[in-house]
Amino acid sequence: MRGLATSSSTQPYDTVILIGLLVLAVYQAIDITVKVRTLRTLHLLEHPEAITYSYVGDEHPNAIPVPIPQVAMRTEWPDDELYGLFQDDEWMSLYPRSHGLIALGPQSELFAVSMYHQLHCVDGLRYAYVAAKSGTLVFPGNGSGVEHHVNHCLTYLREMVLCAGDTTLEPTGAMPGINAAGKVEHGATGQEVLHRCRDWTAIREYMEENFEGRLRRGEVEENGDEIIPPRGYSL
Numbered sequence: 001m002r003g004l005a006t007s008s009s010t011q012p013y014d015t016v017i018l019i020g021l022l023v024l025a026v027y028q029a030i031d032i033t034v035k036v037r038t039l040r041t042l043h044l045l046e047h048p049e050a051i052t053y054s055y056v057g058d059e060h061p062n063a064i065p066v067p068i069p070q071v072a073m074r075t076e077w078p079d080d081e082l083y084g085l086f087q088d089d090e091w092m093s094l095y096p097r098s099h100g101l102i103a104l105g106p107q108s109e110l111f112a113v114s115m116y117h118q119l120h121c122v123d124g125l126r127y128a129y130v131a132a133k134s135g136t137l138v139f140p141g142n143g144s145g146v147e148h149h150v151n152h153c154l155t156y157l158r159e160m161v162l163c164a165g166d167t168t169l170e171p172t173g174a175m176p177g178i179n180a181a182g183k184v185e186h187g188a189t190g191q192e193v194l195h196r197c198r199d200w201t202a203i204r205e206y207m208e209e210n211f212e213g214r215l216r217r218g219e220v221e222e223n224g225d226e227i228i229p230p231r232g233y234s235l
Helices: 002-046 088-092 114-134 146-164 200-216
Strands: 070-074 101-104 109-112 194-198
Touching: 101 200, 109 114, 114 146, 114 200, 194 200
Parallel strands: none
Antiparallel strands: 070 194, 101 109
């Protein structure tokens, strides 16, 4: 009788241990699942080319599907001539042959890459200023649509600058001065400051590779002009 009583008294403890083991197993299963999903997400962030899209409606990548490494840029201003107001060829050298467009998906859907759209707007403001200064363009516009384009670019660049939110600190020690009201003013040249950037050369390399694919498929001419309809297609 005493032995039976001892066996019966241990059953609640066995049940508690079993429940504890089951809870631990469930916790470990959830933990492993979360970690696997996290690793998969990190892998896709590092290798966006591994993600598949249908390219139906809005189901497409929101950025070029290749990893872009970080690099450093130390700002400089060698002289007024490098990428100056009248250096058209130098400004054109900033663009890939596709003029900033890439083709993605089974139907070669075209997308504009924002970095090149932004450069296009900076270049457009340069052009508008030179044209206005030379008298070729008379503001508020001469019917060419330039005014509308300038307004678009000002809005677009303002939004992109705010979006980037570059918080790099620029020293002002070299720029204090006394204004006409006798008050101290501070400014910054922004030169010789190290910024953390995304590798624009890697972006350019991808743009050129994408363009080569379009050339092979007969979708575009060497100078970037589209072939309509592409070779091998019929309307």
